[in-house]
Amino acid sequence: MTPEDQEERQPLLGPPGSSIPRGRGVFVAAFAAALGPLSFGFALGYSSPAIPSLRRTAPPALRLDDASASWFGAIVTLGAAAGGLLGGWLVDRAGRKFSLLFCTVPFVAGFEVITSAQDVWMLLGGRFLTGLACGIASLVAPVYISEIAYPAIRGLLGSCVQLMVVTGILLAYLAGLFLEWRWLAVLGCVPPTLMLLLMCCMPETPRFLLTQHKHQEAMAALQFLWGSEQGWQEPPAGDEQQGFHLAQLRQPGVYKPFLIGVSLMAFQQLSGINAVMFYAETIFEKAKFKDSNLASVIVGVIQVLLTAVAALIMDRAGRRLLLVLSGMIMVLSASTFGAYFKLAQGGPNNSSHMDFFSMPISLEHLGTSAGLAWLAVGSMCIFIAGFALGWGPIPWLLMSEIFPLHVKGVATGVCVLTNWLMAFLVTKEFSSLMELLRPYGAFWLASAFCCFSILFTVFCVPETKGKTLEQITAQFEGR
Template identity: 25%
Template sequence: MGPNNRMQYLATSAVSIATMTTSTAAFWSAPILPKFHNNETSISLTSSEISWVVAIMAPGMVAGSLVPSFISDRFGRRFTLLTSAVPFIIGTVFVLWATEAWAMYIGRFLWGIGFGMITTVSSVYLSEIADKEIRGTLTAITRFMSNFGALLVLSIGSYVSYQVLSYFMIVLPICYFLACLKIPESPYFLLKEGKVDSARKALLRLSGKKNEKMVEERLSLMRSDVRREMLRSSSAKELFTGKQYRKAVIISAGLRFTQMFAGTLPIQQYIGRIIQQSNCGLQVSTALLIFGAVRFVIGLISPIIVDKMGRRPLLIYSYMGSFVMLTIVGAYFFLQKVIGIDDESSNPFRFVVFIGIICSIIISGIGYDTLIFIIPSEIFPMNVRSVASTTLNVFTALLSFVAVKGYQGMEDWTGLYGVFWFYASMALSGAIFTHFVVLETKGKSLREIQIELQGNIYDDTDEELKKDATNDDVKENSELNQLT
């Protein structure tokens, strides 16, 4: 950590506690569901009510993803991060003291709102405060803490009571609220609001540089970037009606759809219950600990592998690998249901379910589970990147609600073998979709990617915007020359 970017690391540390809170909320259900089924909690829920408790976070994520578009652009990124702690704290009060299912629904819905707010605004804030040389490192820190939060819940969740685990959801948001009180606002947001002096002070804190001339030069570049960005249309209407964005929208939506229905999220939410039903011979606590440790390690090494291999082949291979693993797990449950291979002592294949799921998580974690977040940031141009991110978050939340809520219904209808074979078929669909639709982005500049996606439309639009921006840039440079 150099002296010039110390504040950037401190701000990232504060944000990383917030991202840790989101993963804690997301994986809370994995160790809690077996407690519900074993009547180890003070509230009694049916299987249908439990499925609602698990799934209700997703509609909250939809609302939470939309909130920053109003709060963040009006009151700032920092204020939005601070505000996101409120639904987590209030939601935990409902979860802790719930005696009826509806109170659990409210609590989990509020967690979803906080989740959506953090995931939407944190990436924007970090991209706006970070020096380009350490932007990747800062992003890796938040990713590490998110994975650590999941590991923490999965490791201790089976050994502590329902109340103790849920109390984490009060402690963590309080911690990141206090930490975020000390971080500066984004200079880009302040410049958009016309607060040049405040932006200059924020930039001085973030850069740690005493040379005011260097700060003024960087501020000049920022003002030019903000001015150019504001010249381009950045509305949702522009995103969905502009022909130049159509292929990027199709690629992003297709990858999110196949990834979600390939079962990663439902399996993570129901992993404790799946282990119970598989009769694999492992204690749920042991299985969750192994599962969490594997996810944590994969989260550390996946960025390295992604940067070494091409996006497109890695997508195809990971989808195909998951297809094979999920098909095998489904076959085991089919044999269990039809033939009745339930005797743990005499069943030589009892570990197939756990090993198959672990292998699937490893394959998807290295491949499509990581790439579906990287590729949209590469294929959408800057003017619609923010609105595209929000739209994709909403779309993902809706898909996750259908996938997670539909898990119990599908199991009741087809059995677990039908569930896993459906996930396998969607993984195969993802490989086919990638082969025919997704382009390779590794090793290409953002401009080269846009030319491949948009063709001549990109150059025509760029030339028009350059003409509009020329006069503003001349005026901007004249003002700064007078200052310096």
């Protein structure tokens, strides 16, 4: 075969002049892994249409009161926190591929328990199992994709993790328009089953195979994923079998990315995204939307479109620029959202201000006009769009990029645990915060956290665009 024939069979990847050939296998493997985040998104979105359906059509033993409905939505985050710890342990010992295969079991089992539920405890148990699977998938899928992707497309493929999450949420919203809760749970078994079938045919990541001293299998995986071994940079010898020890936290190559990863996850949840989503349906109702389910679909469409935009421009604009732009949009829109509550209250001397202390807070107390409600609709939609552009996908992407190979399992496990515990605390305690600060104060506080997230990005977060994982590690280590 002539050199010209080889070039025709293996077109170049990345910019013109690059010597790295393109292999289609990396896109197939990334899609198979991203079915985990799709399942994860469907499990998160399931509660929104399922709770009204359970209250409307379920037998008496399964009817949800306010307290059980709250736990039905929130227990997923506790299961996911546990799944983050389990995933961090699995990903280093059993491998990235096996961990993704393993998470399909609690996904399918959880939805089957919900489908066959005879009482509320079975419903909660099924939700906890799906949450456990969510925690594993949210950790392992970004790690798998980042380790199989070459630098020119790692941002695109890594952002597809969050894109599949919001697509799964939107799928649950859309299916909830037509299916009652049992059939909706049956549908939830489809994405993880498809992932199980596809991942069986995909390779383990070359980096993990090298840690197991399987050099020949690593090169075969690389041939499948990239179409060639050209452009591959092997991890430094000796690091892969060290394992994690607390003494390593003294090393800048470990503690710097560790602090950045945990802080990014905390700032993501402190931005107030869950609080905004909590009020979405009520805000749309005040703006004279008759169908609150349709409002949820609109929110889902906004998330999918803007996350897709972020994925497309990630490897051109860079991570830092999108984080700063996203944070600025969220600061302005959260401030406006707080102003809406302040205006709706009618001033500090309004005698009805004590209504804000009757929790859970309802916008029905505010007596707002449709015009003022549209201010809330606009600021809410802009906030969600800003979040989807940067602070939605990028913390998960950076988590998969910045940690050295020998501590990746433990470090990503702590990051995922931080994210899900913060999600649980913010969701469960936001009403108490609104009691203390009143609604406008709570959202202005979220705006302040968004300001801090911008400053943190500017001064602490490195740019990883176009760099190999080894170059990122070397940058933290000062090499």
